[in-house]
Amino acid sequence: MISRAALMGLVTLAWHGLVRRPTRSGLVVAGVTVAVFLFCTVDAMRTGVERATSRASQETALIVYRQNRFCPFTSALPQYYENAIRKIPGVVSVTPVKIVVSNCRASLDVVTFRGVPSEAFAKDHATHASSDAMANWLKRGDSALIGRELADRRRLKAGDRFTAAGVDAYVAGIMESDAPQDQSSAFVHLPFLQEQSKRGSTGGIVTQFDVRISDPTKLDEVALAIDAQFATDQTPTTTRAETAHVARAATDVIALIGFARLLGFAALAAVFALVANAIVLSMRSRQREVSVLQTLGFGGAHLATLVMVEAMLLGSVGGILGAGASYATVALARTAFTMEGVAIAVPPSIAIATLGLVIAITLSLAAGVVPALIAARQSIVAGFRS
Amino acid sequence: MHTTDAIITCAALEKHYTRGGETVRVLESIDLSLDRGAFVALMGPSGSGKTTLLNLFAGIDRHTAGSLTVDGHDIAHLSRAALAAWRAACVGYIFQLYHLVPVLTAYENVELPLYLQPLSRRERHRRVSEALDSVGIADRYAHYPRQLSGGQEQRVAIARAIVTQPALLLADEPTGDLDRVAAAGVMDLLAHLHRDRGQTIVMVTHDPATAHHAQRTVFLEKGRLLETPEVRR
Incomplete structure (x- = not known):
């Protein structure tokens, strides 16, 4: 001792x-x-x-993507699918999203533009940006709300203009959100991005649909129902839980x-x-x-x-x-x-x-x-x- | 053989070891008794077994045969841990090459053995200061060994050996690495410790002038005690 x-x-x-x-x-x-x-x-x-x-037990988010497509450049879905998805039992909300990225591969410096429906986005993200920034964003068609991580990386502030991936946008404000997708994205109005992306006939075309459902235990069931809805369509879909979608992209x-x-x-x-x-x-x-x-x-x-x-x-x-x-x-x-x-x-x-x-x-x-x-x-x- | 208040008693003490399949007899049939309070010099030529005998007294080596009692303890029967505790309490050892811990200051070197005793910090400080003072090195307490002369290092080593107030102070050629002046200073210090404090000292030396400070000189040759001449003063 x-x-x-x-x-x-x-x-x-x-x-x-x-x-x-x-x-x-x-x-x-x-x-x-x-x-x-x-x-x-x-x-x-x-x-x-x-x-x-990792799928959380309470996960309610689904991503609807073009079948057999693995990149925002190639996933093109008709925006009118939104109404059909909304009618599927269990679906709470559907958000058509147009995504344009400066670099499709894995990188630490990618600018991701997310084109979203203006009113719905402003309502869902009211707490993530100041009221001035949100008002400014709603007022201008070419405006973008920038995630904090992207703003810091590119040294952007409200009032700046910036161009990436062929898209030229005005910075309406900075978004403070804990979600990784929000932090590294620039949110713009959906019609603006559809117009700006200039890849053939882009009007009425989106990259994916973000879907929310009511019952987390029915995640797979609703996903199958969505894909079944468009199985015989010209642009069939693959629907996954958001975490599974990230896992596939991050393989x-x-x-x-x-x-x-x-x-x-x-x-x-x-x-x-x-x-x-x-x-x-x-x-x-x-x-x-x-x-x-x-x-x-x-x-x-x-x-x-x-x-x-x-x-x-x-x-x-x-x-x-x-x-x-x-x-x-x-x-x-x-x-x-x-x-x-x-x-x-x-x-x-x-x-x-x-x-x-x-x-x-x-x-x-x-x-x-x-x-x-x-x-x-x-x-x-x-x-x-x- | 003296038995009256003997601090060290050994009978038929032997130390052998095997080297290259051959048994080397370092010490043979040592019968010796040293009185408490004595100042004894162990003399003899190189290889005579002086340091080995001192190491047996200190419990840092084990004898092969015979008996050895130091300060009332039959140290052959002490476990390794008990022997270490006994050394901490009863033995102070001074090396020819000082063997101070190089990364510790003079003060810290002297304080080292006190960590093994249940003392308060204040009491440790008092004892270290007193020990350094008694060896005349109090003004060098913050110096590292490399910043001290040989004589000063040996004084710190002596302070480290006496700070626990051991019953037995053992010194292995304490002046062997010092110049004449420093050696005289160290011997005066040991003589002072013996004279004024009644400290029992057993010192190995091959130098008659150094041995002259001792009360008694015991001679060894080829691992055996010489019957004569044993000098008593």
């Missing part, structure tokens, strides 16, 4: 040992920091994808993040190897110091504790720095992947930062076990001869 005073002494000794050997400690801490940063950031991406693609990104996650785990393995290597080398060069401590009366438990405390401090400092840096980076960058007009936000998460820190400390402690046992069992005389 180690007394409190002895434990405090060992922590002090371990701390001094690390702080006063700054080069060695700094290199180890830097390695742990980078590894934990990588793990936490990749895990934040994974969390973003998981949140966007490549999900695969990439799955691979990146392996890198994250490899980084954690590097934490283990790094701390183990540092502690082993440190103890090897300090065998005499260990023998001195033994001569002074420090027992095996004390020495094992000293080694473990050193390992824990290395892991803790590196873990705090790495997890903190990752959290700050994700929070400040407000990153969102956009692919095929679908945005997936990378959310900052205290839980992920805490997980990274706990894993770093746990791995560091695990890395210290063998050196701790060696130090605890070291022969005093052999240590002096080393």
